[in-house]
Amino acid sequence: MDTQDGAALDFAGVRAEFDLPTQFPAAALAEAELAVVERDRLVGDREDATDLPLVTIDPPGSKDLDQALYVEARENGFRLHYAIADLGTFVEPGGRLDAEVQKRGQTIYLPDGNVPLHPPVLSEGAASLLPGQVRPSALWTIDLDKEGEPTQIHVRRALVRSIAQFDYDGVQATIDAGTPHPSIAALPALGRLRREHAVRRGAVELQLPEQDVGTDGNGGWTLTLRPRNAVDAWNAEMSLLTGMSAAKLMIDAGVGVLRTLPEPDEGAIEWLRRSARSLGISWPRTDSVAVMLSSLDPRSPESLALYVDATRLLRGAGYTAFDGPLPELTTHAGLGAAYAHVTAPLRRLVDRFGAEICLAVCAGKDVPDWVRAALPELPALMGASDALASKVDKACLDQAEAWVLAGRVGQEFDAVVLRAEANSAEVFITDPPVIAKCAGESLPEGGRIRVRLLDADTVKRKVSFEKVEMQ
Structure with missing residues (x-):
């Protein structure tokens, strides 16, 4: 696509329309920079887990690396080591940076650059799980039996060091060739088991095409479809497993913040059944929505149409905070389980608070007062930032489509x-x-x-x- 009038096309109009911040307040940035200088003091004395051969799997060129993993196949099942960037080390509760991060809610991604939740000195530097660097983390260890069911969950603060940074296509190529990296050689086996669990739980997966906006190298933009390979799905299952483990810890402790979605009513299910019939898609009465959707060929036009119709079943997602009696709704219908965000603290505000709750519970300590004080506000803060991110995503995609056409x-x-x-x-x-x-x-x-x-x-x-x- 050519540029217009010889000028490069960018998304400045989208940034202006939604009043996206262009920089961090000086006081917030100063706090982040000081935290980097004082890193060793802030990290303190914690477990040294730098011997674990953790690796990261992210899109090519990513610098804000939230997660690193190592999957072990064991005689009685599996062990997942899942290190999550520890933002609680660097962000002072009640400080100027904390206030700015709560205002932003999450990283907003645009094709010509992101609007980060945290200053890049943290999100792409001192807090990111970059390869070869010792980093503070919330290190999860989840033991699973041979069927892929969790048997033991533990999280603690630890120092980790990723030994390699991979991307999805590269990992898929090595697995297809039969030469996977040893740290993730067991990922396919565990990933497949967890996918089977997801279908049995009733998780709703919509394999809709993902449009990706990329640069054409000449100041313009292109639209492509982003393929989702098996490694994408297996890696996502590790994150979901950790989030479900976090939700269990929170529910058992009676304090936390969950990602929730109510069950669709029978009317919505019957409407989807009528839609399937009109599309010529077989749906036995004995099969759940999850089983039916998992059986579809995502390349079929009829499947695409039904996936779009099924998005109606996933409306109403939100965040539910509690401290004491459990709320009426604790599950996410789209996942078929209770679930909490804890695996992306560099990019999402709520994950830092979720991590602190789980760390305290596993250590047998009280949840920090500053976390408890913030819980009532988190659902509204995250809801607002989710809505903004969705609007920005749509505006950028609409803009790119107009340019390309x-x-x-x-x-x-x-x-x-x-x-x-x-x-x-x-x-x-x-x-x-x-x-x-x-x-x-x-x-x-x-x-x-x-x-x-x-x-x-x-x-x-x-x-x-x-x-x-x-x-």
């Missing part, structure tokens, strides 16, 4: 109907990968149609199509 008005494309309405539909175009509105009558969900680009407004960030009537 600018100059192609009048051209025709192949499309799949994802969700039909009275006189329009949401359609998915594969080349370039775009999801947009399309005008037209009698557009069948899951059907393949031909569409014509009517408009690509780069100012309003809108594209529109119409169905091409076949002669």
Whole structure:
């Protein structure tokens, strides 16, 4: 895609529209820099676990590395060592940096750079689990039996050192070749078991295509589909396992903050069954939503349409904090289990507080007063930052779609109907990968149609199509 008027295209308009911060307040930045200088004092005396051969798996070029793992196959099952960046070491409760981090809520990612939750001196430096560097961590050890069920959970503060930084495609290639790194040689076996557990629990996984905005090298942008390989899924299961373990510790202790989602009502399930029938998808009454979705071919247009329809089952997610009696809702229906965010503290505010709760519980200590005092505010803070991140993501994607399609008005494309309405539909175009509105009558969900680009407004960030009537 060419630039307009010779000028590079960026997402400054999105940043301005949502009033995203461009820098950290001087006092907050000074606190972060001082914490780096005083790192050894702040780290204190903790377990030395630098002999564990931990590795990280992240997108290429990532610098804010939250997690490092080592999966052991043992005679009686597995042991997962999962090190999480320890932001509690560097952020002073009630300080200026803490106040700024609570204001931000989470890292906001844009195609031309992120708006970090923490200053890069921490998130990409002293707190990040970069390879070859000794770092403070919240180190989880989770023992599992041969069926992949947890039998023992423990977390403590420790010093760790990642020995290698990998990306998903690279790890997948070594596994496919039969030459995985020893630290993750057991990941496929445990990952598959945990995926089977997820389906049995009723976890709802929607394998919708992920649009990725990337630079074209000439000041413009491209749209591609981000493939999700098996390593993605297995690695995600390790994070989910840790989050579910954290939720168990919190529930048993009677204090915590959970990620929750109510169960969909029977009306929503029946509506999805009708949608499946209209798409020609078999769904035996004895199969759960999770079993049915796991059986679909994600490449099928009918599957794509049903995945979109199934997003209605995942509405209403939030955060539930408690200190004392358990709340009425403690589970996440989309995961089929109780779950807490603890594995991404560099990028998400709530994880630092969740980690402190679990560390205290496992150490047999009282949860710090500053954590308990913050609990009532966390759901609203995280809800607001989640909403903002979602809006920014959509605005960036809409902008990129308009840029990529600018100059192609009048051209025709192949499309799949994802969700039909009275006189329009949401359609998915594969080349370039775009999801947009399309005008037209009698557009069948899951059907393949031909569409014509009517408009690509780069100012309003809108594209529109119409169905091409076949002669």
